[in-house]
């Protein structure tokens with residue numbers, strides 16, 4: 037996993053609450069066996085009209101949106117299906133930070149697993165950020181993980197993050213490697229707790 | 237069995253979730269890292285596993301416990317009726333490639349697979365319980381959010397992403413922070429025509445689609461105890477739609493009776509031991525939940541969703557809410573957007589809205605009792621001419637049992653399609669889908685935009701409401717059918 041330390045970028049704003057992972061990547065695009073190629077399908081049903089033409093009024097189609105590494109959206113982002121394809125699709129779009137008042141639990145884990153930073157701001161600060169972006173859609177936003185801070189124009193906010201997720205993001209920790217290294221303890225556990233059921 | 241074997245050192249009263257959690261800790265959480273939690277049962281399907289197996293291959297790692305892993309094919313499999321006992325060929329090249337990848341991975345890593353065409357194939361959350369794989373006190377995971385279903389047995393069961401699927405394949409463990417607990421106490425009893433589906437839709441409408449975030453919800457109270465296992469699975473299944481990590485219900489005699497004699501359930505002396513341990517799996521008197529909500533089942537009517545998330549649900553006799561009375565600007569915008577997508581008017585009664593499709597299926601409501609309930613409404617009657625009804629049993633076993641009872645004939649003579657088992661129109665990956673603009677009453681769990689087909693519009697409801705609606709061709713209160 038690539039580490040995440042800090043970035044400065046413009047943002048794409050999606051003023052929608054409860055953005056579910058079916059919107060981020062519709063199920064018909066899940067018939068893949070690798071992680072690649074999902075970027076063009078991200079938000080497909082919101083992004084393109086029936087003929088497949090990009091909708092001019094969808095924020096991701098705005099000029100310059102392709103450069104944004106930050107997505108600002110509403111409450112409970114990433115709810116619904118556990119599909120990690122949603123994180124892969126956003127990653128493929130170049131998104132590395134998602135700023136919302138709250139996130140769905142599984143999506144937050146999936147984002148962390150892919151070197152992306154979900155930033156949960158409190159509602160008043162999130163509203164101030166949206167206001168600032170309304171006045172200046174090209175506003176650069178600085179996000180720094182070590183200090184857990186987000187800065188944009190006069191706005192300076194801090195956010196909380198699980199300490200282990202922070203550590204893993206900052207150093208690009210291989211969490212599977214971390215678990216594999218616990219093999220002796222897992223073996224000891226298995227020896228003292230015999231299996232409940234055998235599927236074979 | 238891995239049910240708790242020793243009391244906690246403190247003897248402090250514990251919740252069901254705490255008991256299961258503590259029993260599965262391989263390494264406790266520290267200041268630097270979350271706990272390492274052991275997984276007793278890992279369920280696998282074709283859509284969320286190929287990248288995880290690829291990760292193992294890239295590292296040259298084996299599946300640590302193929303004996304605790306079970307795979308099936310459900311999401312993208314065809315449900316069109318078999319011809320001369322054979323499945324129709326997969327017309328979808330990508331789906332076919334995904335299925336054969338799962339087959340190859342299971343062969344290579346020694347993971348048992350119930351593939352398309354096997355008499356135990358079915359939706360992953362239907363077959364786990366019916367095979368007796370899911371047992372009280374277990375930790376159960378799957379790369380699928382509706383893994384919460386298995387909590388109905390007093391298991392700690394939750395969905396994970398594909399990176400975590402690789403973690404479990406390779407180590408049988410997950411890195412986890414302990415969940416907060418939330419008691420959802422359900423008093424009273426469900427009235428005539430009101431089912432477990434209506435109860436869970438009522439709970440989600442009450443607490444909201446993020447109301448359970450960060451928590452495991454434990455359902456308690458007399459209305460829960462009165463449910464059979466299939467109703468309890470319906471409840472726990474939709475815990476994720478309230479944003480919860482998981483849902484669970486302490487096991488009792490109903491649970492043990494359901495499990496007895498299932499293919500993978502313990503037998504003879506082991507069964508007696510297991511039941512004795514399982515009886516300890518309940519929240520102790522005086523244990524602390526982080527949150528408690530309560531709801532009275534007696535006050536519930538049949539529920540139906542009107543919007544684009546499962547929290548947007550009202551009594552079937554109700555009216556579509558008015559955005560202008562929303563709590564804040566953002567909620568007003570959310571509601572307006574939903575009503576725009578659904579093409580519904582504020583204040584409009586939902587009764588009488590014409591529908592094009594009725595879908596009876598999914599891991600929420602495609603078990604035998606669901607099919608029986610719907611067949612009871614349809615018996616000797618005909619569907620409205622404007623309605624297409626798909627009946628998709630949750631598994632091959634459910635299908636076979638239903639056929640043994642003649643339910644297939646009831647559906648067929650009413651004019652409904654009797655199909656093979658799978659996820660089907662719940663997720664619309666296999667070609668079973670709504671056309672743009674069509675309305676469906678669906679017994680599934682998600683009414684998100686496009687979930688059942690691009691541009692399709694979903695009303696979530698119970699099997700009873702679905703069947704009543706199929707007869708009339710418009711949204712119908714089953715209690716008003718003669």
Ligand code: SF4
Nearest residue numbers: 382598599659662663
């Ligand atoms: S039936 Fe629907 S919700 Fe259940 S596992 Fe299949 S796709 Fe997911």
